[in-house]
Amino acid sequence: MYSSLHEKREQPGTAKVVFREVITFIRIFVFFGLLFLFTQACAQTQTATRYPESHVMISPESHGATLQRKAVPYPYVREADVMWAKRIWRTIDLREKMNHPYYYPETPHNGLMSLFDIVKEAVLTGQATAFDNPAMDDEFKVKMNAEAVAALLQSKELVEVEDPYNPGTYILDTVVNEVMSSDVMAWWVKEDWFFDKQRSVMDVRIVGICPLMQKKDPNSGDPIGMKPLFWCYFPQLRPILVKHEIYLGQNNGQRLTYDDIFQKRFFGSYIHKESNVYDRPIPEYLKGLDALLESESVKEGIMNFESDLWHY
Numbered sequence: 001m002y003s004s005l006h007e008k009r010e011q012p013g014t015a016k017v018v019f020r021e022v023i024t025f026i027r028i029f030v031f032f033g034l035l036f037l038f039t040q041a042c043a044q045t046q047t048a049t050r051y052p053e054s055h056v057m058i059s060p061e062s063h064g065a066t067l068q069r070k071a072v073p074y075p076y077v078r079e080a081d082v083m084w085a086k087r088i089w090r091t092i093d094l095r096e097k098m099n100h101p102y103y104y105p106e107t108p109h110n111g112l113m114s115l116f117d118i119v120k121e122a123v124l125t126g127q128a129t130a131f132d133n134p135a136m137d138d139e140f141k142v143k144m145n146a147e148a149v150a151a152l153l154q155s156k157e158l159v160e161v162e163d164p165y166n167p168g169t170y171i172l173d174t175v176v177n178e179v180m181s182s183d184v185m186a187w188w189v190k191e192d193w194f195f196d197k198q199r200s201v202m203d204v205r206i207v208g209i210c211p212l213m214q215k216k217d218p219n220s221g222d223p224i225g226m227k228p229l230f231w232c233y234f235p236q237l238r239p240i241l242v243k244h245e246i247y248l249g250q251n252n253g254q255r256l257t258y259d260d261i262f263q264k265r266f267f268g269s270y271i272h273k274e275s276n277v278y279d280r281p282i283p284e285y286l287k288g289l290d291a292l293l294e295s296e297s298v299k300e301g302i303m304n305f306e307s308d309l310w311h312y
Helices: 002-010 014-050 064-068 097-103 115-124 146-153 234-241 258-263 288-308
Strands: 082-093 154-162 170-178 184-196 201-216 223-228 231-233 270-274
Touching: 082 097, 082 288, 097 184, 115 146, 115 201, 115 234, 146 154, 184 223, 184 288, 201 234, 201 288, 231 234, 234 258, 270 288
Parallel strands: none
Antiparallel strands: 082 184, 082 270, 154 170, 184 201, 201 223, 201 231
16 A cells, blocks of 8 residues: 555656646747748748849849850761761751741840851951851861951942932942841751761761851842851850850740750751762752752651661
8 A cells, every 4th residue: 555655656747747748849849930931031042042133033144054054075986987978068048937046036135146146256256267268168278367257247338328418419428238147047057977887876067057148139129149158167166156045935944055956956957969079069950849859868868878777
């Protein structure tokens, strides 16, 4: 009996146990509450730092990482591993809907520039080299300095204009005609297709690009053809193109650069010349629909060569 009374004296009271449980619950509640408030504060701080004074979720200025990008080097290819090769010249017509990312915007805005504006700036500032005589020579032989390029892109002519101080009379005035992005309607692309037996792949390397300016009749203003301006060595342009993003239309979150879309072959084109013993382009011996069919025949020949190497 004495022992039972002693055991009852040793057991804590019910109120004391309940008090301890309440204290433990309050501590847990306060801990998780503070953790939640700390997480929300960090999220708001990151949002304010990433988008300062702006309601735009995604903008070209917010992707500064693009300016730090570098062109991914090509896989190494030994000359002895190239078992087949063909040189192709193709035309990218910027009037096609698929090629609009190369043409727009006509005026740079929000960090976006057209392909010609990028190449033009690179050539005038000395970051890239332009090569002269593009219609007859595509082997990058004759270099052009910045002054020669500026003279090519900014032509001056004398025109008769009405004298603002003496209406009804005309005087001669100098007008500067600068080649703008809206004047470049197509590009020539020179590339090498080859089969690398070491990797067992058909691969392609873009060698050079050339802008084509639309020529217009001075009297009527109607377009009368295309004029090539200069050739640029594409591997020299890659470090520049990789730092300029493009606008693809439906998805603003897809951040691609001009170098990306060239490597992904994101353009529509037709072949106007292939390497041949006569060194002549397709329009020299075929016209109209026959020239387009010959262009498709060259494309199909490249695909068939790769396909015929394998057995199914």
